Amino acid sequence: MSWVDVPILAVFCLLIVLPLLSVLAQAVMPALFDPKAPGFGLDVSALDHALFAPRVLRSIWHSVELGAAVAVTATLTGGLFAALTQRFRLPLRALYAPVPWLVFLTPGYLKAMAWVLLMAPGGYLAQMGLLPHWGSDAFFGLGGLVLVHTLSLFPLPAFIIGSALTGLGQDIEDAARLSGAGPWRIWLRINLPLLLPAIALSLIATFAEVLSDFGLAATIARSAGFGVLTYGIYAAASDYPVDFPLAGAEALVLLTLILLVTLGDRLLRRQGALRLISGRSKPSQRHELGPWARWAWAAVIVAIGVLAIWLPLGVILVRAFTATLGAGLDQSNFTMANITQTLSPDAPALSSILRSFGYAALTALIAATIALILAARLDRAGPNLRASVTGLALGTIAIPGIVLGFGYILVWNRLPGFRDWPFPHYGQASLLVMGYVASALPYCLIIILTAVGQLAPSLTDAARLHGHGVAARLVKVVLPLVLLSVITAVLLTFIRTVFELPISQLLVPQTGSPVPPYVVRLLGHDDDGLASALALVCMVGAGAIAGLGWRVAQKHLTFAAKERPQ
Amino acid sequence: MTAALVCEDIEKHLGGKAVLRGLTLSVMAGEVVSLLGASGSGKTTLLRAIAGLTHPDSGKITLNGAEVFGPTRVIPPEKRQIGMVFQDYALWPHMSVAGNLAFALAPQRLPAAEAQARIAHALDVTQLGPLRDRLPAALSGGQQQRVAIARCLASRPQLMLFDEPLSNLDSALREDLRCEMMDLVRREAITVVYVTHDQAEAMAVSDRIAVMRSGEIAQFDRPETLYNAPATPFVASFIGGFSLLEGQGADGVFRVGDRTLHLPAPTGPAVLVIRPEDARPESEHPATSLTGRVISAAYQGRCWRVTVTVAGCTLRLDWPSPAQAGTDLSFSLPPDRCRILPLDHALNPKDA
Structure with a gap:
C-alpha cells in the first residue's frame, strides 16, 4: 500500500461499497433513510412483512422459476451452438459467426421490443397469419419470457462451453478414435463428461443473468403482469408513493440469491475442473460432415442466429420506416417520418441521443483510466491483494444495476452530507455518469487486468534491469502493449453505457432523459415507431463509432508478425 | 584476478x-x-x-x-x-x-x-x-x-x-x-x-x-x-549419465553382494561411480571385474549402450559388441578410474 492506493480505494468505496451498504442497511433498518424521522432502529418486522406479502412472494417465485427455466434452455442452445460451430465445418459461416457477439452487445429491452412487435395480438406474425391468438397470449407470460431470454442469453453458455471445447483439443478425441470409439460415443463418453464443469458454470451464469435482468422485466414482463424482483425494486423505489423499506427488502432477497449463485460458481472454479487447457494439446479441427447433415445442422445454427438477432434487428428496421404497426408491410405504410422526427434538431429524441453519447463517452474514458491505474498498481502488488481485488470486481459485476441505482438514490438523495453535496448531485447528470462509471468499472478492470496479466513479467523486469524507473516502465512498456485492450474497454463501455437501462431509469437527470428510459417510455405509450427509429439511429451511431475506433486501433496497435520469420 | x-x-x-x-x-x-x-x-x-x-x-x-x-x-x-x-x-x-x-x-x-x-x-x-x-x-x-x-x-x-x-x-x-x-x-x-x-x-x-x-x-x-572427481553421489548422479553401484566399504575393500573389489573405500554404505566409457573386457582388470544381467542393448554408433543389473543396481555401460538381453555380461573397470563415495540419503536429484 502506498499513497497512490488511498484515493483509488476511496473511489472504489464511494462508487460501489457505500451504495451497496446503504441498500443492505435500508433492508434491516427501515427508518434509516426516512426523510422526516430517520432512525437506526433494527426492525426485521418490515422485512418480514415485505417478504411475506403475496405480491413479493410471487415475484421471488417468478424470478427463480424464470431463471431456472432459462438456465436450462439457454445452456442447451448455447452448447449446441458452440459444439456445432467449433467442431464442424458448416456452410453459411458469415450468417452465424458474428451472431453471439451481436446478440451480446444488443440490449435486452430492444430485442424484447422487437419480439413484442412480432408477437403482439396485432403484431407482424398475427398479420401474416403465422400466429394464432393463443400463441400471442402464451407469449405474454412465462413462455415468451423464456423464449426471448434464451435467444438473448445463449451467447454466454456458447462462450463458456466454446472455450472449454477449445481447451479439450484434438488429442483426446484422436486417442478415443484410435481406441475404436465412434463420434457419438466420443461425445457421450469423452467430451460431455469433460464439459460438465463448463455446463454447470453456464447454468449458474445464465441463472444469475436472468435474476438481475431489468430490460425484459421492464418491457415484456411488465406488460404481461409477470412481476419479477428487479422490477419490484424499481417500482417500490420510484413509483409514487415510494416504499424504500420494501425496495430494500426486495434488494436484499435478490442480492442473497445472487450471492448464493456466485458462491456456487466459486466452488466450481476452485475445484479447478475447468483447467483443461494445456500448452500441449493441439487445437481441434473442424470435421467435415456428409451433405445432408451439413445443411441440416447449418439450418439449425442459422435459425438460431435469425431468431436471436437478424429477425429482431429486421423488425426494428421495418418498424422505424413504417407509419403504423397495424398496416404492417403494406407499401403505403413505409415512411421516413419516424427517422425525420428522431433527427430533427428541436425534437427531444435527438437531444437524448446526444446526451447519451456524451455521457457514454465520458463514462468510458473515466472508467478506463481508473481501471488502467488500478490494474498497473495491482500487477505489482502481491498475489493475495490481486486475487481479492479481482474477486471483488467479479463480485460487483454480479450486482444488478437496479440495486446499484437504488443505492445511489439512498446515498445521494437521503444521506446527510451527500444530499447537499454540489457535485455530483442527485437529479443531475453528474450522478448518472457516476453510476454509469460504477457499473462499468468492474468490466473495464477485468479486461485491462487480464491484458496486463498476460504481459510476461520479464518484459518489465528487463526494462528495470536496464535502469528504467516505475513511470517509464508503465508509459513506455506496459501502456503501449495493453493499449488495444484499453481501447477495447473504452469502446465496450461506450456501447454498454449508451444502452444502459436500469441506472438510467432510476437516475434520470432533470435536464432530460438519456436514450434507454426514453425508448422504454415511448414503448409504454405505444409510440413504437419512434422508439424503433430512436433505437435504430442509436445502434447505427454507436456501432459505427465503436467499429471504426476498433478497426483503427487494431490496425495500429498489433505487434504480431507482418513478415514471416525466416 | x-x-x-x-x-x-x-x-x-x-x-x-x-x-x-x-x-x-x-x-x-x-x-x-x-x-x-x-x-x-x-x-x-x-x-x-x-x-x-x-x-x-x-x-x-x-x-x-x-x-x-x-x-x-x-x-x-x-x-x-x-x-x-x-x-x-x-x-x-x-x-x-x-x-x-x-x-x-x-x-x-x-x-x-x-x-x-x-x-x-x-x-x-x-x-x-x-x-x-x-x-x-x-x-x-x-x-x-x-x-x-x-x-x-x-x-x-x-x-x-x-x-x-x-x-x-x-x-x-x-x-x-x-x-x-x-x-x-x-x-x-x-x-x-x-x-x-x-x-x-x-x-x-x-x-x-x-x-x-x-x-x-x-x-x-x-x-x-x-x-x-564428483564430490558426492548426488553430483555424480547428476553428471554425464554416470551409474552408481551401491555396496559396503570396509578395511580397504568394497563389497557388492557376494563380490569383493579391492579398492580403497570409506567404511560404511558407499557407492561406486561408474562412467559408461570405463567398461572393459573382464580379462583386462580381473581384480575389479563384475558380472551383471543384461536388460537391454541399444546401438549408439560408436558402441552399444548396454543396461545391466548388478546387485539390484542398474548400470549403463558402453560396450563394443551387442549383448543379448537376459544373458550375463562380465566386465571390469580400470582401478584408477574407480571412485567410491560414502552414500548420502537422497541419490535421485529429483528428490532433492
Whole structure:
C-alpha cells in the first residue's frame, strides 16, 4: 500500500461499497433513510412483512422459476451452438459467426421490443397469419419470457462451453478414435463428461443473468403482469408513493440469491475442473460432415442466429420506416417520418441521443483510466491483494444495476452530507455518469487486468534491469502493449453505457432523459415507431463509432508478425 | 584476478520453504560460471537475487567490490548495471530491434553519437544489422535470442546473467547458438552467471560449474574436475549419465553382494561411480571385474549402450559388441578410474 492506493480505494468505496451498504442497511433498518424521522432502529418486522406479502412472494417465485427455466434452455442452445460451430465445418459461416457477439452487445429491452412487435395480438406474425391468438397470449407470460431470454442469453453458455471445447483439443478425441470409439460415443463418453464443469458454470451464469435482468422485466414482463424482483425494486423505489423499506427488502432477497449463485460458481472454479487447457494439446479441427447433415445442422445454427438477432434487428428496421404497426408491410405504410422526427434538431429524441453519447463517452474514458491505474498498481502488488481485488470486481459485476441505482438514490438523495453535496448531485447528470462509471468499472478492470496479466513479467523486469524507473516502465512498456485492450474497454463501455437501462431509469437527470428510459417510455405509450427509429439511429451511431475506433486501433496497435520469420 | 561477484550466506524462504540455505559463491572477473541444478534447486532464485528482482532474507551480495545487497543496503535492480538474457528473451514486442537496444540504453543518458556507436557495434557483432528495423515478432527464435544478447552488450553491464537462454530453441539450433553466444561473450570479456538444468550445456559453456541441490552448492569446480572427481553421489548422479553401484566399504575393500573389489573405500554404505566409457573386457582388470544381467542393448554408433543389473543396481555401460538381453555380461573397470563415495540419503536429484 502506498499513497497512490488511498484515493483509488476511496473511489472504489464511494462508487460501489457505500451504495451497496446503504441498500443492505435500508433492508434491516427501515427508518434509516426516512426523510422526516430517520432512525437506526433494527426492525426485521418490515422485512418480514415485505417478504411475506403475496405480491413479493410471487415475484421471488417468478424470478427463480424464470431463471431456472432459462438456465436450462439457454445452456442447451448455447452448447449446441458452440459444439456445432467449433467442431464442424458448416456452410453459411458469415450468417452465424458474428451472431453471439451481436446478440451480446444488443440490449435486452430492444430485442424484447422487437419480439413484442412480432408477437403482439396485432403484431407482424398475427398479420401474416403465422400466429394464432393463443400463441400471442402464451407469449405474454412465462413462455415468451423464456423464449426471448434464451435467444438473448445463449451467447454466454456458447462462450463458456466454446472455450472449454477449445481447451479439450484434438488429442483426446484422436486417442478415443484410435481406441475404436465412434463420434457419438466420443461425445457421450469423452467430451460431455469433460464439459460438465463448463455446463454447470453456464447454468449458474445464465441463472444469475436472468435474476438481475431489468430490460425484459421492464418491457415484456411488465406488460404481461409477470412481476419479477428487479422490477419490484424499481417500482417500490420510484413509483409514487415510494416504499424504500420494501425496495430494500426486495434488494436484499435478490442480492442473497445472487450471492448464493456466485458462491456456487466459486466452488466450481476452485475445484479447478475447468483447467483443461494445456500448452500441449493441439487445437481441434473442424470435421467435415456428409451433405445432408451439413445443411441440416447449418439450418439449425442459422435459425438460431435469425431468431436471436437478424429477425429482431429486421423488425426494428421495418418498424422505424413504417407509419403504423397495424398496416404492417403494406407499401403505403413505409415512411421516413419516424427517422425525420428522431433527427430533427428541436425534437427531444435527438437531444437524448446526444446526451447519451456524451455521457457514454465520458463514462468510458473515466472508467478506463481508473481501471488502467488500478490494474498497473495491482500487477505489482502481491498475489493475495490481486486475487481479492479481482474477486471483488467479479463480485460487483454480479450486482444488478437496479440495486446499484437504488443505492445511489439512498446515498445521494437521503444521506446527510451527500444530499447537499454540489457535485455530483442527485437529479443531475453528474450522478448518472457516476453510476454509469460504477457499473462499468468492474468490466473495464477485468479486461485491462487480464491484458496486463498476460504481459510476461520479464518484459518489465528487463526494462528495470536496464535502469528504467516505475513511470517509464508503465508509459513506455506496459501502456503501449495493453493499449488495444484499453481501447477495447473504452469502446465496450461506450456501447454498454449508451444502452444502459436500469441506472438510467432510476437516475434520470432533470435536464432530460438519456436514450434507454426514453425508448422504454415511448414503448409504454405505444409510440413504437419512434422508439424503433430512436433505437435504430442509436445502434447505427454507436456501432459505427465503436467499429471504426476498433478497426483503427487494431490496425495500429498489433505487434504480431507482418513478415514471416525466416 | 579479482572477484566480480560475491554472494555470502544467502538465505531465502518462499512460502515457508527454504529455497536458498546459507549459499556462498564467488565469481572472478571475466569468468563464466554455470548454476546447474534440477528445477526447485534454487538456481533461478539465486539469479534473480543477484539481479535484484527478488530480495534474499539475509546475506550479502557484492558486485565489483560494491555492496548491492546487505543488511543495511539494498540497491534496486535498475541501479545495478546488470544485464540479463531471459528464458523468453523479454524483447519489447512494440519496438524494433534497434528500438529495443536504444530503449535499453536510454537511462544511461549517453551522448547521441556514443549511443548510436554502441548500438551499431552490438548489432554488428551479433550480425543483426540488416534486421535492425524489424519487430521481434518478425524474427526467428535464434534471431530473437541474438537481439536479447545484443541488448545486453550495448548496455555494457558489469555482469551478465543468462536464465536458461537455450531452453526455448530446438535441439539442432541449440548447439550452434550456444557456441556463437559464448564466443561473443568471451570476446567482450564479460563476467557471466549462466543458469541451466542441462549438464552438457553447462559443461560446454562454463569455466566453472556450481552444482546446486536444495538451495545449497553441492560442488563448485571446473567441468573436468566435476567429471573426473564428483564430490558426492548426488553430483555424480547428476553428471554425464554416470551409474552408481551401491555396496559396503570396509578395511580397504568394497563389497557388492557376494563380490569383493579391492579398492580403497570409506567404511560404511558407499557407492561406486561408474562412467559408461570405463567398461572393459573382464580379462583386462580381473581384480575389479563384475558380472551383471543384461536388460537391454541399444546401438549408439560408436558402441552399444548396454543396461545391466548388478546387485539390484542398474548400470549403463558402453560396450563394443551387442549383448543379448537376459544373458550375463562380465566386465571390469580400470582401478584408477574407480571412485567410491560414502552414500548420502537422497541419490535421485529429483528428490532433492
